Amino acid sequence: MKLSRRDFFGAAGLGAAGVVALGAGGAVAGRAAAAQDPTASTGTGAVPFGGAHQAGITTPAQDRLHFVAFDVTTTDRATLVRMLQAWTEAARRMTRGEDAGPVGAVAGNEYAPPDDTGEALGLPPAGLTLTIGFGPTLFRTAEGVDRFGLADRQPAELVELPAFAGDELRPEISGGDICIQACADDPQVAVHAVRNLARIGQGVVGVRWSQLGFGRTSSTTSDQATPRNLFGFKDGTDNLKSDQPQALDRFVWVSGTGTWMDGGSYLVSRRIRMLIEVWDRQNLRDQQDTIGRTKGSGAPIGQTDEFAPVDLGALPPRSHVALAHPSSAGTAILRRGYSFVDGSDGLGRLDAGLFFLCYQADPATGFVQVQRNLRSDAMNEYVQHTSSGVFACPPGLTGDDDWWGSGLLG
Amino acid sequence: MRTRRTPLVAAGAASLALLAACGGGSDAGSGGGAGGASDDIAVAASDTSCDVGTTELEAGTHEFTVTNSGSSVTEFYVYAEGDRIMGEVENIAPGVARSLLVELPAGSYQTACKPGMTGDGIRTDLTVSGESEQLSDDEALQAAVTDYTRYVTSQVTALQEQTQAFVTAVKAGDVAQAQALYPVARTYYERIEPVAESFGDLDPKIDARENDVEPGDTWTGFHVLERDLWAGDLSQSGPVADQLTTDVDDLATRVQTLELQPLDLANGALGLLDEIASSKITGEEDRYSHTDLWDFQANLDGSQAAITSLRPVVAAADPELAASLDSAFAATQAELAQFASGDGFVLYTTLTPAQVQGLSDSLNALAAQVSQVPAVVAG
Numbered sequence: 060m061k062l063s064r065r066d067f068f069g070a071a072g073l074g075a076a077g078v079v080a081l082g083a084g085g086a087v088a089g090r091a092a093a094a095q096d097p098t099a100s101t102g103t104g105a106v107p108f109g110g111a112h113q114a115g116i117t118t119p120a121q122d123r124l125h126f127v128a129f130d131v132t133t134t135d136r137a138t139l140v141r142m143l144q145a146w147t148e149a150a151r152r153m154t155r156g157e158d159a160g161p162v163g164a165v166a167g168n169e170y171a172p173p174d175d176t177g178e179a180l181g182l183p184p185a186g187l188t189l190t191i192g193f194g195p196t197l198f199r200t201a202e203g204v205d206r207f208g209l210a211d212r213q214p215a216e217l218v219e220l221p222a223f224a225g226d227e228l229r230p231e232i233s234g235g236d237i238c239i240q241a242c243a244d245d246p247q248v249a250v251h252a253v254r255n256l257a258r259i260g261q262g263v264v265g266v267r268w269s270q271l272g273f274g275r276t277s278s279t280t281s282d283q284a285t286p287r288n289l290f291g292f293k294d295g296t297d298n299l300k301s302d303q304p305q306a307l308d309r310f311v312w313v314s315g316t317g318t319w320m321d322g323g324s325y326l327v328s329r330r331i332r333m334l335i336e337v338w339d340r341q342n343l344r345d346q347q348d349t350i351g352r353t354k355g356s357g358a359p360i361g362q363t364d365e366f367a368p369v370d371l372g373a374l375p376p377r378s379h380v381a382l383a384h385p386s387s388a389g390t391a392i393l394r395r396g397y398s399f400v401d402g403s404d405g406l407g408r409l410d411a412g413l414f415f416l417c418y419q420a421d422p423a424t425g426f427v428q429v430q431r432n433l434r435s436d437a438m439n440e441y442v443q444h445t446s447s448g449v450f451a452c453p454p455g456l457t458g459d460d461d462w463w464g465s466g467l468l469g
Numbered sequence: 470m471r472t473r474r475t476p477l478v479a480a481g482a483a484s485l486a487l488l489a490a491c492g493g494g495s496d497a498g499s500g501g502g503a504g505g506a507s508d509d510i511a512v513a514a515s516d517t518s519c520d521v522g523t524t525e526l527e528a529g530t531h532e533f534t535v536t537n538s539g540s541s542v543t544e545f546y547v548y549a550e551g552d553r554i555m556g557e558v559e560n561i562a563p564g565v566a567r568s569l570l571v572e573l574p575a576g577s578y579q580t581a582c583k584p585g586m587t588g589d590g591i592r593t594d595l596t597v598s599g600e601s602e603q604l605s606d607d608e609a610l611q612a613a614v615t616d617y618t619r620y621v622t623s624q625v626t627a628l629q630e631q632t633q634a635f636v637t638a639v640k641a642g643d644v645a646q647a648q649a650l651y652p653v654a655r656t657y658y659e660r661i662e663p664v665a666e667s668f669g670d671l672d673p674k675i676d677a678r679e680n681d682v683e684p685g686d687t688w689t690g691f692h693v694l695e696r697d698l699w700a701g702d703l704s705q706s707g708p709v710a711d712q713l714t715t716d717v718d719d720l721a722t723r724v725q726t727l728e729l730q731p732l733d734l735a736n737g738a739l740g741l742l743d744e745i746a747s748s749k750i751t752g753e754e755d756r757y758s759h760t761d762l763w764d765f766q767a768n769l770d771g772s773q774a775a776i777t778s779l780r781p782v783v784a785a786a787d788p789e790l791a792a793s794l795d796s797a798f799a800a801t802q803a804e805l806a807q808f809a810s811g812d813g814f815v816l817y818t819t820l821t822p823a824q825v826q827g828l829s830d831s832l833n834a835l836a837a838q839v840s841q842v843p844a845v846v847a848g
Contacts (some may be wrong), residue, residue: 075741170732198537231822262797262834265826 067088073226102110103244105184107135108154109320110455112312115188116418118299119280121242122389124272124397125249126328126414128235129264131197136207140468142263145257146191147462156184159255174262176258178251185245189252192326192414192450198237204332212467214320216313216421219318224429225259225439232268232330232446240416246273268446270330272397272414279395285365288413289398290441292350293357293428296365297384299393310391310425311418322454324418327392327426330399330446332383333412338441351380351436379438388429390418422449478556482648490766509568511580514561515539519582519591528599533558535582538567540810544583547571549602551776551784551795554620559627559657560586563771574599585812586656587766588761609782610731610846617734617778621661624771627719628657632717636710639694642703651698652755653762655691658717659767660774662744665735668723674716683790690840699757700803722729731779735843738775739766742836762814765828773798776839777848779781786845790838797835804831 106114133139144411149159158164167173198213199205218235239256243249250271257266261462276288277295281302299306311322338346340430347353351374357365359380361373374381385391396417400411419425433439453466462469509532510522516539535545535558547555547569555578556571563677575597581590631654638647654716658665658675664674673681675690682688689712697706748754749765776783776794803829808815820828 076614132827132834168844170847172840258837261830261837265830265833 067177070286093290097437103183103185104190105155106186106329107204108151108189108456109458109461112324113188113190113452113455114154115190115240115242115454116311116324116395117279118186118188118242118305119301120274120275120277120395121244121249122273122287123243123246123249123413124275124416125241125253125269126254126272126416127241127244127269128194128267129237129239129260130238130259130267131206131263132265133263134206136191136468139207142260143464143468144258144462147456148462149255149259150252151190151459153179153252153255154184154187154189156187159252159259176251176254178254179248182245182248182251185243185248187241187248187252189241189256190240190242192218192238192240192452193212193464193467194235194238194448194450196234201229207468210465211318214316214318214451215323216320216423218450220422220427220447220449223444224434226447227332227443227445227446228447229445231269233272234448235267235450237264238326238328238448238450246271255393270399270414270446271401272399274398276396276398276413277394279393288396289335289400289411290338290346290350292346292352293356293365294413295394296352296397297369299391307393309420311393313420320451320452324393324420324449324452325422325425326452327415327417327419327422328446328448328450329415329426331413331415331446332366332410332443332445334441334443335411336410348375348378349441351375351378375437377435377437379433379436382432382436383429388432390419390424390428392419392425392429402440418452489564500522509534512536512545512580512583514543514545514584516541516584517591517655519593521580521593523651524593524595526573526595526597528597528678529571530570530572532570533580534566534568534570535561535725537561537563539584539832541564541585544590545569546581546583546588547573547595548581549576550581551777551780552773552789553780554774556621557620560630576598586653587809587812590804592689601831606782606848607786609785612728613734613778613782614715614731617775618729619779620774621724621727624657624661625724628654628661629717629721631657632714639698639703639710644698644703647694647703648698648758651691651758652760655760656763656767656770657671658691659744659764661766662771663733663740664727664731666719666726666740667733668720671716671720671723673714675720678756690716692757695755696759706838709763731846732843734775734779735839735846738772738779738842739836739839741772741775742832742839744768745832746829746836750825750832755817759816759818760813761817762805762808766814768803769798769805772839774844776842781843783842783845786848787841789846793838797838801828801835802832804828 071406094308106118108114131139153159162174163181164173164175164177189239195213195217197207198209198217207211241249241252243252253269275286277283277298279298285293285296297312301307302466308314311324313325341349343354352359356363358367359369359374360378360436361370369380369386371381371384371387376417381387394415396413396415400409400416402410404410407440417426453464456462507529511520512533512535514518514535514537528686533545533547537543540563542560544557544559544561547559550556555573556569558567558569561567578595578597579596580593583590631650635647635650635654635699638650660677662672663676676692677688677690677694680687689709691713694706694713695711697703745765745768749768752759752761755761776798780791783794808820823826
């Protein structure tokens with residue numbers, strides 16, 4: 060008997076559970092929008108894999124992340140295409156809560172390694188989304204080599220980020236030819252997905268670096284409560300939300316280029332280490348002045364309601380919110396970051412911070428513009444950017460035969 | 470060393486003696502295999518050439534006599550398609566002549582001398598005409614076992630010789646010579662390590678690292694001498710060296726009654742790659758000498774020897790897998806060859822993290838292919 064993870068949960072039951080879970084959130088507008096949104100998370104349920112846009116961008120942010128960047132080790136384009144097709148099939152299955160391969164973790168030839176690793180047996184789909192992006196080095200290596208005949212298809216927007224003051228980037232955990240963002244409400248489901256994709260990709264890609272995250276630090280829908288980051292502050296109050304379609308079309312989705320990226324979005328990743336112990340010594344007033352919000356309610360300084368409009372004139376001019384807010388930066392990005400704690404460093408300090416992820420229609424007028432505006436950010440004293448990446452995330456898959464990268468490599 | 474998941478030796482396999490009687494290869498090292506040769510083909514090997522007396526033969530058993538006129542130790546191989554080893558002589562010292570008996574059905578082959586015992590060797594095409602035998606599935610599997618068992622025997626013989634030379638240098642207090650021989654002697658062990666591991670007690674005696682030893686137990690074997698040679702002195706090394714000779718001789722004796730199943734070959738081939746992935750790629754194996762890349766090469770050789778023995782079986786059942794195995798072995802070999810230096814390799818400690826990652830990626834790709842072989846063999 061084939062033991063599918065889906066067998067543990069009735070498919071019909073999932074849909075009902077999903078509606079209930081969504082309804083528990085809050086504002087009427089958010090509920091309605093979310094209920095119509097095919098990419099809405101259902102907590103334990105499945106998020107549709109296909110659609111106009113990739114899932115995992117405006118999908119209500121799940122609680123857990125496993126992000127992985129690969130370098131392509133083959134130089135053969137057909138081999139790369141075959142792997143992307145195999146990945147797509149596995150991703151399609153895993154997001155439905157099924158085993159990665161058609162045979163499954165325990166049903167195959169006992170002398171063959173199973174085509175699924177098994178640690179997600181018995182777990183629900185957990186809202187798993189798998190979002191793929193292509194880095195600049197896939198199109199042209201750092202040495203300028205066009206390995207796959209893709210150089211003329213590299214979007215002008217997809218270029219390495221400029222250096223920013225204070226960067227402490229480590230090349231070995233930066234960049235990558237291909238990234239996969241795996242988000243789920245169960246960490247084991249996210250790790251299972253990345254592990255199986257890495258296994259399937261062996262010989263074609265090698266893992267360059269990966270990052271685990273927990274405790275989403277942004278809400279991407281209005282009915283999600285604003286979470287707190289490791290500074291202890293609410294983070295993402297004024298983030299772009301999935302129920303703001305006009306803003307998303309303007310700031311997040313690529314459109315009108317007539318290229319394979321229409322319907323896609325650009326992803327910027329930054330591993331931002333927080334100097335936790337230093338931060339924790341700062342008095343409450345300084346912490347609040349550094350961020351620009353009150354620590355308890357999350358309201359902008361001078362206000363009492365978290366969602367009260369930000370009054371730039373009332374904020375300390377070098378506070379993070381004063382400089383990062385759309386009304387100051389002149390642009391908006393869809394943030395989707397996660398906290399991380401990678402144990403402690405050799406000096407007994409937490410190696411912890413924010414794994415910042417954001418989506419935008421153009422990194423130059425998105426993250427780069429925001430980050431440049433943060434040059435004098437008071438928060439810079441407490442953070443170090445240690446990893447950086449930029450990736451072109453293609454539009455969603457159109458049908459059951461479609462595969463990741465078909466518009467680029469098909 | 471590591472603990473194997475499954476015993477390499479399973480009950481019910483034909484013994485080495487029986488296998489030899491079934492036909493297939495025979496080995497010069499074992500002193501008189503099956504059948505006699507009607508000819509004696511001279512092979513003149515030097516550091517830069519490998520002149521074989523003939524390039525066309527009739528199917529049957531042939532004898533090659535390899536004379537090494539070069540300055541480095543050489544090896545001689547007869548390869549079938551996919552570099553399946555039909556016969557080989559290891560460890561032919563300068564000035565020495567050694568002979569090889571090999572049974573060759575009709576087909577296309579290559580001979581190779583490997584001066585310095587590294588690389589693809591100096592190749593010559595060899596065509597064998599006459600009746601070609603069509604083997605049944607079971608016969609093909611038995612032929613694979615025979616083929617690989619012969620490989621193991623030849624490696625053990627070379628291991629005894631090289632270990633003796635190494636031990637002699639250690640006991641003579643000749644540090645430079647002993648350091649030079651250490652990775653060479655280990656090569657013959659690392660190629661067949663799963664076989665040694667199948668004799669449960671021998672692998673810990675020969676190849677334990679310091680942290681493998683239970684408190685209260687005595688640490689013996691290669692790695693004790695490695696520590697003495699690179700991080701200590703040889704004043705107390707004599708008894709350890711003698712014990713190593715005894716244990717290697719014990720291994721050679723036990724190999725004579727080795728009984729292998731086809732699945733053991735497939736699992737052993739993967740086990741050797743897992744060895745690389747778990748201890749060589751991290752530089753843990755040879756923590757004093759940093760000669761891990763010699764061991765890497767030896768594990769890779771041993772894995773390939775087992776897979777090439779099985780190759781006709783794999784090629785019949787899954788030609789695509791056979792081709793993938795060929796190219797994956799070649800790719801990993803090419804990745805490793807970047808670090809060749811002289812007759813050996815650069816020290817592990819000179820590799821950059823990116824270079825280690827390149828080796829690791831290549832090895833993972835190879836192991837993914839090799840992991841498909843057991844199911845094919847099990848049918």
